[in-house]
Amino acid sequence: MLAWGAVAPAQAAAPQKPARLGLCAACHGETGMAQIPGAPNLAGQQLDYLREALKQYRDGRRNVPLMRAAIGPMSDADLDELARWYSAQTPAHQGNP
Amino acid sequence: MLAWGAVAPAQAAAPQKPARLGLCAACHGETGMAQIPGAPNLAGQQLDYLREALKQYRDGRRNVPLMRAAIGPMSDADLDELARWYSAQTPAHQGNP
Numbered sequence: 001m002l003a004w005g006a007v008a009p010a011q012a013a014a015p016q017k018p019a020r021l022g023l024c025a026a027c028h029g030e031t032g033m034a035q036i037p038g039a040p041n042l043a044g045q046q047l048d049y050l051r052e053a054l055k056q057y058r059d060g061r062r063n064v065p066l067m068r069a070a071i072g073p074m075s076d077a078d079l080d081e082l083a084r085w086y087s088a089q090t091p092a093h094q095g096n097p
Numbered sequence: 098m099l100a101w102g103a104v105a106p107a108q109a110a111a112p113q114k115p116a117r118l119g120l121c122a123a124c125h126g127e128t129g130m131a132q133i134p135g136a137p138n139l140a141g142q143q144l145d146y147l148r149e150a151l152k153q154y155r156d157g158r159r160n161v162p163l164m165r166a167a168i169g170p171m172s173d174a175d176l177d178e179l180a181r182w183y184s185a186q187t188p189a190h191q192g193n194p
Binding site for chain 1: 131134135136137138141142143145146150158159160187188190
């Protein structure tokens with residue numbers, strides 16, 4: 001008997017991996033855990049906060065040239081997809097100094 | 098027999114609750130999980146990122162009047178204590194839309 005009922009609804013609702021994730025992942029990781037000093041973790045961050053922060057990086061209110069260069073060419077839909085992806089990740093436990 | 102050896106080193110190393118935590122906690126929670134729309138989670142955030150963000154809110158590079166008002170009167174030592182506190186918290190799992 002096929003156990004089709006075993007597909008977890010929570011997993012079915014998780015966002016698909018964004019097409020533009022690679023650039024972000026270099027510093028923030030694919031699952032939103034920072035890979036380099038100075039970069040924030042994004043895993044599980046509030047969706048509305050991520051959306052607003054991305055807008056601020058794109059328009060220069062948060063003046064971080066690297067982020068502006070990375071985000072500038074992206075569409076609103078791209079940014080929304082990335083915000084949803086990172087917000088949906090579960091933070092990994094990590095030691096902090 | 099006294100089980101003094103049962104004190105976990107990890108707990109012993111955790112920072113003490115900062116004296117100025119109350120103001121922050123109104124929006125970010127005592128353990129760094131956001132309490133209001135628009136506020137970010139801070140639990141487990143990278144320590145260097147939190148320190149830099151706090152400086153930027155205080156000097157206006159991140160122009161958020163509420164944050165500037167909250168942080169302006171605080172000393173560097175206060176800010177460092179708060180950054181350490183929130184960085185040491187473990188993010189709670191939460192649903193995101």
